[in-house]
Amino acid sequence: xxxxxxxxxxxxxxxxRFSGTLLRFLLPLAIAMIVLGCIWGxxxxxxxxxxxxxxxxxxxxxxxSVVSLAGYYVxxxxxxxxxxxxxxxxxxxxxxxxxxxxxxTFLALLTGAVWGKPTWGTFWVWDARITSMVxxxxxxxxxxxxxxxxxxxxxxxxxxxxxxxxxxVNIPIIYKxxxxxYSLHQPxxxxxxxxxxxxxxxxxxxxxxxxxxxxxxxxxxxxxxRVTLLESEAKTAWARKVVMEVx
Amino acid sequence: MMHFDSWSDLWVMAGxxxxxWFCYAVFLCVLAVMVVHPLWRLAALKRRLKRRLSALESxxxxxx
Numbered sequence: 514x515x516x517x518x519x520x521x522x523x524x525x526x527x528x529x530r531f532s533g534t535l536l537r538f539l540l541p542l543a544i545a546m547i548v549l550g551c552i553w554g555x556x557x558x559x560x561x562x563x564x565x566x567x568x569x570x571x572x573x574x575x576x577x578s579v580v581s582l583a584g585y586y587v588x589x590x591x592x593x594x595x596x597x598x599x600x601x602x603x604x605x606x607x608x609x610x611x612x613x614x615x616x617x618t619f620l621a622l623l624t625g626a627v628w629g630k631p632t633w634g635t636f637w638v639w640d641a642r643i644t645s646m647v648x649x650x651x652x653x654x655x656x657x658x659x660x661x662x663x664x665x666x667x668x669x670x671x672x673x674x675x676x677x678x679x680x681x682v683n684i685p686i687i688y689k690x691x692x693x694x695y696s697l698h699q700p701x702x703x704x705x706x707x708x709x710x711x712x713x714x715x716x717x718x719x720x721x722x723x724x725x726x727x728x729x730x731x732x733x734x735x736x737x738x739r740v741t742l743l744e745s746e747a748k749t750a751w752a753r754k755v756v757m758e759v760x
Numbered sequence: 761m762m763h764f765d766s767w768s769d770l771w772v773m774a775g776x777x778x779x780x781w782f783c784y785a786v787f788l789c790v791l792a793v794m795v796v797h798p799l800w801r802l803a804a805l806k807r808r809l810k811r812r813l814s815a816l817e818s819x820x821x822x823x824x
Contacts, residue, residue, distance in 0.1 A: 613794065
């Protein structure tokens with residue numbers, strides 16, 4: 514009985530309906546949280562005593578970076594599930610996760626570069642953290658491109674799943690890069706174990722934004738999943754029913 | 761309490777304004793596109809499928 518939820522995840526109409534209901538309140542919540550978090554971070558937090566106001570970029574740079582790493586695990590786990598259990602929905606989730614992750618990684622690199630100019634004096638430096646993030650971007654793009662490169666889509670899915678699983682080796686490297694190869698990029702200020710080295714007046718808006726971007730990521734994943742589901746199952750009875758409900 | 765004394769202070773941010781505002785603008789624009797794009801695609805897909813479905817149905821009724 515406890516495992517019935519897992520079987521439901523394999524049922525396209527159920528996933529389609531459930532994600533629709535979920536999105537109805539999750540999406541407005543995520544958007545509201547992001548807008549409020551931006552206002553909080555831009556105007557209502559104190560400036561950093563060393564970096565001044567440029568540090569305010571942290572409220573978008575850290576959340577998009579964190580979620581771009583977590584998103585890779587989402588993609589890899591979905592790939593593993595589709596490899597092992599041949600779950601169609603997992604395969605779609607993997608494919609949907611790739612472009613979203615690529616955009617978030619790109620945002621992390623871009624905001625990092627713009628933050629680097631006033632702080633480090635340069636937009637770009639080939640240090641370990643930044644280079645491994647570039648590798649992450651190419652892994653995301655690789656999964657996306659690999660799927661498009663195959664005519665046989667079953668084979669394409671398998672290849673993508675394997676590529677995304679192999680690529681997970683990069684995630685701990687990115688995470689630990691600032692400690693292993695210390696250069697310009699600062700190490701983490703929020704720690705899971707031990708005292709964080711960030712003031713609560715900056716920590717709370719930052720945590721707020723991390724939660725907000727996580728929520729939005731979930732929404733984007735569900736939105737993409739719905740489009741892919743309806744597209745690939747357009748000829749089924751449930752899809753017809755969904756389509757006929759449109760005015 | 762807002763940290764800045766005036767709107768122009770908020771805009772200039774002691775010289776860091778362009779960097780900060782650029783990042784937030786790009787962030788919000790990209791997110792907006794990422795939210796709107798799948799919504800728009802889903803609506804377009806539904807419209808297309810519905811057109812095809814009703815065309816199919818009218819074909820069947822005319823054949824009977």
